[in-house]
Structure formats: C-alpha cells, structure tokens
Amino acid sequence: MRTIAEINEKIKKGKAVVVTAEEVIDIVQEKSYKKAYETIDVVTTGTFGPMCSSGVFINFGHSNPPIRMQSILLNDVCAYGGLAAVDTYIGATEVSQKRGMEYGGGHVIEDLIAGKDIKLHALSSGTDCYPRKEILTTINKDNINQAYMFNPRNAYQNYPAATNSTNKTIYTYMGTLLPNYGNITYSTSGELSPLLNDPYLRTIGVGTRIFLGGGVGYVAWQGTQHKVDVERSANGIPLVHAATLAVIGDIKGMSTEYVRGAVFDKYGVTLFVGVGVPIPVLDEEMLKYVSVKNSEIYTKLVDKSGNVNIDKKYNYAELRSGTVKFNGKAVHTAPLSSLDVARKIACTLKEWINRGTFELTEKVADLPCESVVHPLEIREIK
Amino acid sequence: MSKLKLKLSFDKDCVTKPVIYELVKKYDVMTNILSANIEYGNRGNMILEIKGKEENLSLTLEYFKSLNIKYEIYAEAILWDESKCINCGSCTAVCPTQALTMGKDDLLHFDKDKCVVCQLCINACPIRIISVEL
Ligand code: SF4
Numbered sequence: 049m050r051t052i053a054e055i056n057e058k059i060k061k062g063k064a065v066v067v068t069a070e071e072v073i074d075i076v077q078e079k080s081y082k083k084a085y086e087t088i089d090v091v092t093t094g095t096f097g098p099m100c101s102s103g104v105f106i107n108f109g110h111s112n113p114p115i116r117m118q119s120i121l122l123n124d125v126c127a128y129g130g131l132a133a134v135d136t137y138i139g140a141t142e143v144s145q146k147r148g149m150e151y152g153g154g155h156v157i158e159d160l161i162a163g164k165d166i167k168l169h170a171l172s173s174g175t176d177c178y179p180r181k182e183i184l185t186t187i188n189k190d191n192i193n194q195a196y197m198f199n200p201r202n203a204y205q206n207y208p209a210a211t212n213s214t215n216k217t218i219y220t221y222m223g224t225l226l227p228n229y230g231n232i233t234y235s236t237s238g239e240l241s242p243l244l245n246d247p248y249l250r251t252i253g254v255g256t257r258i259f260l261g262g263g264v265g266y267v268a269w270q271g272t273q274h275k276v277d278v279e280r281s282a283n284g285i286p287l288v289h290a291a292t293l294a295v296i297g298d299i300k301g302m303s304t305e306y307v308r309g310a311v312f313d314k315y316g317v318t319l320f321v322g323v324g325v326p327i328p329v330l331d332e333e334m335l336k337y338v339s340v341k342n343s344e345i346y347t348k349l350v351d352k353s354g355n356v357n358i359d360k361k362y363n364y365a366e367l368r369s370g371t372v373k374f375n376g377k378a379v380h381t382a383p384l385s386s387l388d389v390a391r392k393i394a395c396t397l398k399e400w401i402n403r404g405t406f407e408l409t410e411k412v413a414d415l416p417c418e419s420v421v422h423p424l425e426i427r428e429i430k
Numbered sequence: 431m432s433k434l435k436l437k438l439s440f441d442k443d444c445v446t447k448p449v450i451y452e453l454v455k456k457y458d459v460m461t462n463i464l465s466a467n468i469e470y471g472n473r474g475n476m477i478l479e480i481k482g483k484e485e486n487l488s489l490t491l492e493y494f495k496s497l498n499i500k501y502e503i504y505a506e507a508i509l510w511d512e513s514k515c516i517n518c519g520s521c522t523a524v525c526p527t528q529a530l531t532m533g534k535d536d537l538l539h540f541d542k543d544k545c546v547v548c549q550l551c552i553n554a555c556p557i558r559i560i561s562v563e564l
C-alpha cells in the first residue's frame with residue numbers, strides 16, 4: 049500500500065517513477081505485478097476526442113457607461129445572456145448566425161485560446177444602473193477578466209462503436225456512416241483512456257488535479273449522464289457508456305494543440321478536448337487496472353439509425369486493426385478520437401510530474417457509485 | 431503520355447451518347463471512370479481519369495466542348511493540410527480506395543496515387559483541412 053502523500057514526497061524529490069498507461073503494459077509483462085508495483089508510482093493517461101458538452105465561462109469587464117448584456121454574440125455565435133451583467137457562458141455546439149455549421153462555439157473557444165481577437169456584440173434594454181444599450185468591440189484572452197472552461201461532461205468511460213443499417217448514408221456525431229453497415233466508427237483512446245484505467249473510480253473524484261486542454265484543470269463533479277451501474281466485462285471495464293467527468297480549468301494556460309473546434313458533417317459543431325488524468329498506483333489492484341490493454345477492453349456496436357438492435361461487441365485491438373468481421377463480411381473501421389494526441393497528453397503529464405511541477409491530489413469527495421440515467425418522458429402540460 | 435482528372439457534368443441530351451466509347455476510338459485515350467453519378471435518363475456527373483498523348487487530351491477537351499459537356503480539371507489528388515491535422519481518423523471512415531489510412535504509428539497516411547478525387551473526405555474532416563484544387 050502506498051499513499052498519495054508518499055507519492056507527492058517522491059515527486060518533490062524528483063524520485064517518483066511515472067510511466068504512461070501504454071508503457072505500463074510492457075513493464076508488467078516483463079516483470080511480475082509485484083515487482084512492477086514496487087517500482088511504479090504513477091501512471092498517466094490521456095484522451096483527445098470530440099466532447100460536445102464543453103464550454104467556457106467569461107467575464108468581459110465593465111465598459112463606461114456600463115451595460116447589462118442580455119443578448120450576446122461572440123464572432124456571431126450566441127453566448128448565454130442570463131447571468132450577471134458581463135458574465136457569459138459560450139457552449140461548444142452553438143452555431144454561427146452568419147456561417148451556420150461551419151463555425152460555432154467550439155471555434156470561438158479555439159480562437160480565444162489562440163489569442164485571437166473576437167468580435168463582441170451585445171444588446172441590452174438598459175437600466176438605471178446599466179444605461180448602455182449596445183456594445184460592439186473586440187475581446188481577447190488578455191483583456192478579459194476570467195475565462196475558464198467548465199465542461200459538464202467529458203472523458204466518457206467507454207462509448208459504443210457505431211454503424212448504419214439503412215440503405216442511405218447517415219451523418220452523426222459518430223461521423224459519416226455509410227449505408228448497409230458500410231463502415232464502423234469508434235471513439236476512444238482505449239488503453240490510454242483516463243476512466244478505463246480506473247474503472248471503479250477509486251482514485252478519481254471531486255478535486256482530482258488533471259491535464260485539461262494543455263493546462264492544469266480539476267475534476268469538478270460527476271459529469272452529466274454519469275452512470276456506474278452498467279454491464280461490465282470480468283475485468284470491471286464497462287461495455288457501454290458509463291462514468292463521466294465534469295471538469296474545470298483556466299483557458300489562459302491552454303493551447304490549441306489540445307483544444308480544437310470541429311464540425312461533424314450535417315450534424316453540427318463540437319470541440320475536441322484533451323484530458324489527461326494521473327493515476328496513483330496505490331496497490332497491486334490499481335496496477336492491474338492501469339495495465340489493462342486494448343484487447344481486454346470491449347465495446348458494443350450500435351446501429352446509429354436506431355433501427356436494428358445489434359448484439360455484437362468488439363475489443364479495441366480489433367477495432368484499431370482497421371477491419372472487423374460483421375455478418376460474415378469484413379467491415380472497415382475508423383477512429384474519431386486522436387490516439388496520437390492522447391499519447392502526447394499522457395507524455396506531457398508524465399513530464400510535468402517528473403519535473404515536479406504537477407503533484408497529485410487526494411479527492412475531496414467520491415463521485416457517486418450509484419446513479420440512474422433517466423429518459424425524458426413526454427408529459428401532457430396541464 | 432499525360433493524364434488528367436476531370437469532372438464532367440452532362441445534361442439530358444448527352445447522357446445518351448456513347449461518349450466514353452468515342453474517346454477511346456477517336457482520340458486513342460485510356461479512360462478510367464473514378465466515380466459516376468447519373469440520374470436515370472436525366473443529367474449527371476462523372477469523375478474521369480484520361481491518359482494519352484498531350485495533343486489527344488486537348489482534342490478530347492475540345493470534343494467535350496462541342497458536345498456541351500461541362501468539365502472541371504482536378505488536381506491529381508485532394509490537398510491535405512498535414513500541419514493542421516490532428517490525426518483523428520474521421521476521414522478514413524469514408525475513403526473508398528484506402529488512399530487515407532491510419533498507420534501503425536497512429537498518424538494519418540495519404541497515398542496520392544490511390545486518390546480518385548471523390549471528395550468524400552472533404553466534409554468528413556471535422557477540422558476542415560482537406561480541399562480540392564480545380
Ligand atoms: S477524395 Fe478523399 S475520400 Fe476520395 S479517394 Fe481521395 S482521399 Fe479518398
């Protein structure tokens with residue numbers, strides 16, 4: 049048994065042994081679990097995929113005379129006007145009023161992080177204390193007060209692979225799906241993915257310090273649709289959507305290498321977000337979890353047209369090979385999340401810990417270990 | 431021997447003409463239909479690769495003009511802005527010829543020679559870094 053405090057002592061002295069969730073697999077194969085456990089203190093993870101439930105809180109500062117902004121546009125993308133006078137939230141999926149789906153909240157966030165000037169146009173009905181009725185100016189990350197990302201749902205623990213049973217191409221958040229089971233897409237960093245390396249969230253909870261978008265962030269809460277009571281493989285890995293994280297972090301430390309606005313064809317705008325979580329190897333059980341490999345991580349296949357109930361699962365080694373067998377035929381598979389960037393995230397986090405600039409945190413509270421996801425009932429309005 | 435990739439757009443009248451046959455017969459060019467999309471007895475378009483002597487290719491283009499077939503000349507392949515690529519792999523989902531594939535290094539690989547300029551990858555790329563030069 050080792051504690052997070054002990055690991056942090058080692059980090060301070062530059063003596064902690066940190067490896068990525070890919071590297072640990074080989075180490076465990078060479079040595080026994082026992083030997084490997086004795087040497088490894090921390091395993092770093094990473095993921096870089098489209099995460100729609102993302103956005104940024106901004107405080108613009110007050111103009112003279114001041115305005116209480118009610119309708120707010122950033123580069124012609126609508127931001128929320130229902131907070132205090134000059135506070136707003138810009139969500140990743142909001143689309144431009146001028147350019148439609150080709151530009152949206154995700155791109156505003158990317159441009160903000162890039163340091164570009166963003167056009168701000170806001171309207172107000174005017175009040176005695178906030179007389180101004182309109183403002184047109186530009187803002188950038190250096191002339192606004194706060195700008196922090198708060199993503200209600202990121203880092204989904206596993207996600208079903210997608211295909212299309214109909215005879216027409218369909219356009220989804222899982223990419224373009226060709227007719228008649230013409231392809232299969234999947235979105236994960238597999239053995240590198242944060243929540244697949246700690247399937248029961250033993251070490252991840254409220255307050256966990258993480259890598260977010262190239263800077264430092266924190267786990268703020270359970271993510272929306274967080275679910276733990278799901279079907280799992282014998283190794284504890286969920287076969288479907290399960291746990292999720294709500295995360296927070298200052299965009300001023302972020303980089304566009306790890307935050308990118310994106311367009312899913314005929315679907316809409318989203319944001320690629322880079323998330324990395326350090327996992328302390330507290331005991332041999334944790335070492336087992338972090339050394340899980342792609343061939344042991346299964347996911348279900350889902351018909352995104354919603355017509356056919358497919359009873360089929362694949363592991364990520366199969367999906368990553370480029371083709372899988374389905375209904376007796378070879379079907380082409382394609383990823384949607386970038387393994388290359390996920391690997392860079394895990395390596396960057398490892399470097400931060402090695403340099404002593406990033407220490408691990410004890411969680412302040414557990415994420416719920418029981419939770420139900422309700423469907424939305426359509427009720428009659430009385 | 432030169433080669434050209436073309437997009438032909440026809441209207442009603444020329445759909446019925448044996449255009450491809452004429453190309454081979456009259457102008458001695460090799461043709462390779464990369465993709466064709468012809469509404470039954472109506473109008474349509476086709477992406478075609480033609481190979482042959484330079485002067486015969488020019489004559490072929492004249493021939494298209496005389497038939498009122500509109501053509502656009504494509505670059506050899508699509509343009510991929512590699513420096514902006516995040517290597518997500520979304521484009522590989524739709525590429526019919528495996529010109530775009532994910533390599534063992536988990537980076538996107540583009541094999542120009544296999545590209546048939548079908549342009550499906552252009553909209554499938556969420557970062558919008560694939561384009562085609564006419
Ligand atoms: S245009 Fe794109 S999708 Fe079509 S063959 Fe070329 S690379 Fe593949």
Ligand code: SF4
Nearest residue numbers: 515516518519521555
């Ligand atoms: S979809 Fe675009 S960003 Fe993704 S791998 Fe293909 S070219 Fe690169």
